Amino acid sequence: MGTFESRPRLLLSAFLMNTSSHILGGMWRHPEAQQHRFNELNLWVDLAKKLEDAKFDALFFADVVGLYGDHEGGWASHVRKGLQVPSHDPLVLLSALATSTKDIGLAMTSSVIQSHPFQFARQISTLDHLSQGRVAWNIVTSVLENAHRNFGGKDLVAHDDRYGWAEEYVEAAYKLWEGSWEEDALLADKVNGIYADPSKVNKINHRGDYYQIDGPHLALPSAQRTPFLFQAGSSARGSQFAATHAEATFLFAPHAEYVAKKNAQLTENLVAAGRQREDIKVFAGLSFVVGSTEAEAKALEAEYDEYLDLDAIVAHIGGGLGVDLGGLDLDTPLGDIQTQGAQGVLEAIKASVPGGNPTLKDLAHYRAKAQQIVGTPESIADELERWQDAGIDGLNIMNHVLPGSYDNFIEGLIPELRRRGLAQSEYEQGSLRQKIFGRGDYLPQNHPAAQYRGAFSSLSAADTEAGVQLQK
Numbered sequence: 001m002g003t004f005e006s007r008p009r010l011l012l013s014a015f016l017m018n019t020s021s022h023i024l025g026g027m028w029r030h031p032e033a034q035q036h037r038f039n040e041l042n043l044w045v046d047l048a049k050k051l052e053d054a055k056f057d058a059l060f061f062a063d064v065v066g067l068y069g070d071h072e073g074g075w076a077s078h079v080r081k082g083l084q085v086p087s088h089d090p091l092v093l094l095s096a097l098a099t100s101t102k103d104i105g106l107a108m109t110s111s112v113i114q115s116h117p118f119q120f121a122r123q124i125s126t127l128d129h130l131s132q133g134r135v136a137w138n139i140v141t142s143v144l145e146n147a148h149r150n151f152g153g154k155d156l157v158a159h160d161d162r163y164g165w166a167e168e169y170v171e172a173a174y175k176l177w178e179g180s181w182e183e184d185a186l187l188a189d190k191v192n193g194i195y196a197d198p199s200k201v202n203k204i205n206h207r208g209d210y211y212q213i214d215g216p217h218l219a220l221p222s223a224q225r226t227p228f229l230f231q232a233g234s235s236a237r238g239s240q241f242a243a244t245h246a247e248a249t250f251l252f253a254p255h256a257e258y259v260a261k262k263n264a265q266l267t268e269n270l271v272a273a274g275r276q277r278e279d280i281k282v283f284a285g286l287s288f289v290v291g292s293t294e295a296e297a298k299a300l301e302a303e304y305d306e307y308l309d310l311d312a313i314v315a316h317i318g319g320g321l322g323v324d325l326g327g328l329d330l331d332t333p334l335g336d337i338q339t340q341g342a343q344g345v346l347e348a349i350k351a352s353v354p355g356g357n358p359t360l361k362d363l364a365h366y367r368a369k370a371q372q373i374v375g376t377p378e379s380i381a382d383e384l385e386r387w388q389d390a391g392i393d394g395l396n397i398m399n400h401v402l403p404g405s406y407d408n409f410i411e412g413l414i415p416e417l418r419r420r421g422l423a424q425s426e427y428e429q430g431s432l433r434q435k436i437f438g439r440g441d442y443l444p445q446n447h448p449a450a451q452y453r454g455a456f457s458s459l460s461a462a463d464t465e466a467g468v469q470l471q472k
Contacts, residue, residue: 010384010422011248011281011394011436013058013107014051014406018044019087022062023398024287024368025312027304028082033401039086044093045100047403054410055424057436058105058136059097060230060396061090065114066147068319072326075146078319081312091123098131105432107136107230112162112169113151114142118213121176124227125219133223133431133441138230139245141166143320156322163237168208170245171448175204177226178443179452180217202456224441226449228432234262242280243269244448247433248394250283254370256390259284263391275446281436282391287398287405289374290412300408301374304400310364317363330361371398377416384422 020028020036028035037043048059064084071077078085090108098106106127110120128135141162142148148156157165185200204215231246233239242249243266253259259282267277289304291297310330318325358366373380384395399405417423428434431441443449 007385007388007421008393009424010388010392010417011058011283012054012056012423013060013105013283013394013396014047014056015060015062015285015396015398016047017062017084017087018090018093019082019084021082021084021312023316024308024400025081025083025316026307026309027400029309030304030307030401032404033307035399035402039088041093041096043402044097047406048097048101048104050403050410051406052101052104054406054414055427056104057394057424058107058432059094060107060136060138061094061109062138063087063090063109063111064144064147065111065142066144066150068144068316069146069322070324070326071315071319073324077315077326081309081315083312083316083319091127094135095127095130098127098134101134102132103427103435104134105136105228105435106131106134107138107228109138109140111140111142111147112166113148113153117169117172117211118176118215121173121217122219124173125177125217125222128222128224128227129220133433135222135224136228136230136248136432138232139166139170139241140232143322145322159235160237163233163241165210166241168210172204172206172208172211172213174226174449175206175452175456176213176215176217177221178449179454179456180204180215181221182454182457183221186220200457204452204456223431224433226443228436236265239265240269240273242266243275244273246280247436247443248281248283250285250396251392252285252367252371254366256387259387259390259392279444279446281393283394283396284387284392285371285396285398286387287372287400288380288409288413289372289400290377290380290408291374292376292412294375294379297374297376301372308364308368310361310368313364313367314360317367325360325363328360330364331359333357333359377413380413381416381420381422384417385420388422 016022018038020038027033034043051059064087067075067085068078068083091110094106094108124135124137145156180202182200182202184197186196187194201216204213206213229245229247230249231238231242232250233241234251239262249266251259251262253262263282266280266282270277270280289297289301291300314325314330373383375383397409414423418425428438434441
């Protein structure tokens, strides 16, 4: 048995979606796949308990609130292939999983277009209470035109304008979570009949371009106040947003060199935002096929390949870019595309293929293969150390089949990761933020949300005094 240099452990998150076909199109058809049962609670409860037993840090649920862009001239093929339709609400699912788990983080995606920040802040605070501080929010702006139309928009909002919208959205939410209730506002004094001190419960009186919110926050502050914050944008503007707000960001990276490039960009943006590299965790979206021998791993990979639907994968990517790639030969070059869609994804696609002009087959290969590591536990762990050296802190682990892909990872790879000190054997105590960073339940002072702590107390005191004078 060899000895290994001391390294920080890798954070482990299961990348999931409350649908039958998430990233790897067609895999729901595999005889052992159970993701077609996505509408059954027991599928998710059993998986959550399994991942918690393996000491995963989080369940991370992706989401969409609309159809992907047209493929083959319309959206019928998305329904036929089950391309993230039907899909169900992750927030509702996580409220159920909160009762059947006690340590694993519960991360959910919610777009700024789909829920008013006052309502969303209340829902998240409630879920953070029910889970005892284990909630994370993946902040997204929605790249799908149909999603924007579903919530009253006429067209897809321009890429950078979506981030401007998101800036105000998180500002309003921060005010509610951090500034509305002061630490000692809740008294629950049965003797004197005072439940809470009104001088310490503050309206936020937010007035912005998108939202007008008086407040106060109707929910009590939860263990974390603001949930743990994920953000997945990889464009230049997305990286800037992540550097300002996120505690974790994840990349769909085709290789470790791409991670190193993005890590350098992120570090530069963090410094500009008054934060440090240790203030954020970088996750890579990867899938794994583990075998006791290379031949066994290759055989399992070949078995999975039989069920991959390359056209569904092309439809997924093209739909996110807002380009109909249907009906074209898979050897057709992509060419140069200008899009208001997922620009970071397009950049990663082009970076993954020499020459920068991938074919449609290359697109499908990028999504299914470039982010897939196949091999023995030892060879995979060696490769992950290379990715770690490039700048990743954790893995957002994609699946081929549920629950089999995670069984394969847990039984095949985790023992080797633990042997090298790359995976935890027990959970730390406390909230998700405390488990990940080890420096308390609340956001640190250099995070922009921290400025709202105590920011509204003088206004609240004036409102309270005015109320007293009115009663007189």
